[in-house]
Amino acid sequence: MIETWQQALPHGIQLSCRAAGTKGQPVLMFLHGFPEAAFVWDEMLLHFSKPENGGYRCIAPNLRGYEKSSQPTDVASYRAKFLVQDIAALIQIEAGAAPLKALVAHDWGGGVAWNLANQLPQLMHKLVIINSPHPGTFLRDLKSNPAQIAASEYMNYFCEPQAAAELSANEFEVLFGFLAKGVKPTWLTPEVKAHYRAAWSCGLQGGLNYYCASPLKPNKPGENTLQNLELPNSMLRINVPTLLLWGLKDVALLPSLNEGLAEYIPQLTYVPIEEGSHWVVHEHPHIVQREISAFL
Numbered sequence: 623m624i625e626t627w628q629q630a631l632p633h634g635i636q637l638s639c640r641a642a643g644t645k646g647q648p649v650l651m652f653l654h655g656f657p658e659a660a661f662v663w664d665e666m667l668l669h670f671s672k673p674e675n676g677g678y679r680c681i682a683p684n685l686r687g688y689e690k691s692s693q694p695t696d697v698a699s700y701r702a703k704f705l706v707q708d709i710a711a712l713i714q715i716e717a718g719a720a721p722l723k724a725l726v727a728h729d730w731g732g733g734v735a736w737n738l739a740n741q742l743p744q745l746m747h748k749l750v751i752i753n754s755p756h757p758g759t760f761l762r763d764l765k766s767n768p769a770q771i772a773a774s775e776y777m778n779y780f781c782e783p784q785a786a787a788e789l790s791a792n793e794f795e796v797l798f799g800f801l802a803k804g805v806k807p808t809w810l811t812p813e814v815k816a817h818y819r820a821a822w823s824c825g826l827q828g829g830l831n832y833y834c835a836s837p838l839k840p841n842k843p844g845e846n847t848l849q850n851l852e853l854p855n856s857m858l859r860i861n862v863p864t865l866l867l868w869g870l871k872d873v874a875l876l877p878s879l880n881e882g883l884a885e886y887i888p889q890l891t892y893v894p895i896e897e898g899s900h901w902v903v904h905e906h907p908h909i910v911q912r913e914i915s916a917f918l
Contacts, residue, residue: 631711638690643671643679648723652682655729659821660684687828700835724748755879758858777839786826804899863889865917869898
């Protein structure tokens with residue numbers, strides 16, 4: 623059974639959460655990306671909460687700006703330091719003095735998780751990232767890899783003032799198109815679509831603000847601001863054991879982003895998934911479960 627509740631954080635933000643498993647057990651926390659919501663992890667929550675699969679307490683929050691979580695209106699509220707603050711506070715509420723068994727994250731949830739693991743590694747034993755680029759290699763490729771620059775152009779569109787309205791039009795037709803890129807989405811059943819529509823009907827601007835607040839997106843025509851951006855190595859090093867799962871048919875985040883990661887992540891396990899796209903969690907849940915179980 624999936625539990626749901628609104629969790630108030632000490633700094634005034636509320637996160638709507640989903641969970642399965644017995645309180646007091648070691649905690650796995652799952653962070654979603656755009657344009658998704660916490661419900662996408664339900665199958666994983668139920669799987670890993672079973673005694674035969676570890677018997678973990680499994681928790682998936684809706685990130686700031688999504689579904690019934692707090693949705694600040696100013697873009698600055700979606701800077702990385704505030705997103706990290708939310709999840710660090712939630713971990714301390716849910717896991718107490720014990721670190722998470724693992725933090726599992728996809729897409730923008732991975733963006734939060736990379737930062738959290740860098741800044742507060744004591745909050746987790748292990749990190750699992752799924753199709754979410756490390757900021758060091760992402761910045762490198764946004765500066766120098768024409769294919770990745772072209773693949774990332776959608777990020778600037780998401781920052782346009784009309785984006786939320788256009789993405790919402792015709793029953794979210796364009797957003798469903800994003801979910802169909804890479805591999806035919808046989809997992810996108812009418813029931814699953816209804817879950818997405820319910821989440822998206824709570825508003826899209828919060829999720830889009832992640833792109834607006836981030837400096838990691840391609841230069842616009844006539845701009846050269848990205849070339850002047852440098853991230854110090856101290857902001858990029860990950861000192862917890864890390865599993866990176868990557869659907870190789872991701873058309874937005876190319877596999878070249880995973881070249882050179884050993885420089886930043888000494889304890890890296892990289893598992894490419896040949897027939898997976900950006901939505902590999904939905905396409906191949908059993909592979910994802912198997913690899914996470916082996917890593918834990």
